[in-house]
Ligand SMILES: Nc1nc2c(ncn2[C@@H]2O[C@H](COP(=O)(O)OP(=O)(O)OP(=O)(O)O)[C@@H](O)[C@H]2O)c(=O)[nH]1
């Protein structure tokens with residue numbers, strides 16, 4: 031296999047491109063002319079550019095136009111059209127509706143979503159057995175994985191480094207009911223065959239987890255050759271070195287597609303009410319039957335969550351963490367409402383200002399409306 035994604039030329043059906051995508055690409059109005067327009071699936075996103083698999087040679091396309099027009103940034107895994115401009119070169123024209131999206135809150139004060147990978151079927155939430163299991167991190171990642179619409183699976187990596195991993199598996203069975211968990215090792219080969227069978231056809235599986243836990247090593251194992259660079263972890267604290275810096279979609283030689291991502295330490299939630307409910311089903315279910323709709327599940331009369339806790343069905347630790355995550359989501363909801371209110375009143379002021387200043391103007395010289403709209 032070539033050692034760089036840009037040299038791969040997978041055909042479109044193997045990437046999950048369907049007749050429905052054909053129909054969409056033909057009908058979508060993205061300002062591109064029919065003879066220069068291409069389409070395909072985004073293989074990599076990096077600094078304002080996307081690498082797009084098109085069936086033939088991969089194309090580098092600017093992503094900024096979409097961001098400005100619709101607020102949606104193209105993401106790895108997106109099915110897109112690519113339009114070519116004689117001067118500016120290729121850029122992303124339109125993004126097909128996503129079946130799933132792994133979304134986090136982008137770092138920064140203003141609440142904005144960032145899609146880590148789109149149109150993913152499964153999310154492998156990966157943890158290294160060479161360090162203590164961090165349940166809070168795992169729960170947070172599961173919320174994001176469930177919220178994406180894809181199916182999560184927990185992979186415990188580096189099983190060769192510990193004698194007993196049953197304890198970790200039991201803990202996960204408790205905190206991730208209904209989520210399959212597998213311990214793997216790229217050193218001993220443990221369970222790699224079971225992982226490999228999940229990759230078939232155009233099934234797309236994203237790997238998420240801390241730096242240094244072996245995401246890229248697994249990709250290389252599955253792809254039967256060195257595609258992704260891997261890095262040593264620091265001996266002192268097992269920290270990774272953030273070797274992978276882009277989100278890469280890699281078609282595997284025997285079918286299936288894997289998305290390798292850079293390790294993320296802090297992962298913020300993005301509007302994840304459904305993901306939270308799926309990650310904490312034992313709390314979500316009784317919470318629906320509390321006497322008061324705005325019950326905060328502490329000491330209200332008729333609180334079904336506290337009842338479940340007293341019956342030993344809900345752990346205190348899980349309840350505390352659930353509350354914290356819920357608060358994070360609700361705070362974001364109110365921030366978003368506030369931003370929407372402010373921008374609405376800004377828009378209203380702008381409309382009024384324009385109405386007051388309205389005068390007939392000479393049309394601007396230059397490339398016309400079409401070009402301006404693409405920026
Ligand atoms: N013992 C052991 N080491 C492993 C295993 N898998 C990966 N490693 C080692 O873990 C280190 C980090 O692996 P990477 O694959 O680069 O980790 P990553 O998750 O891709 O890290 P980032 O790209 O930084 O997010 C490397 O030194 C690998 O050789 C395993 O199953 N067992």
Ligand SMILES: [Mg+2]
Nearest residue numbers: 245246273274
């Ligand atoms: Mg990596």
Ligand SMILES: [Zn+2]
Nearest residue numbers: 320325327333
């Ligand atoms: Zn309650």
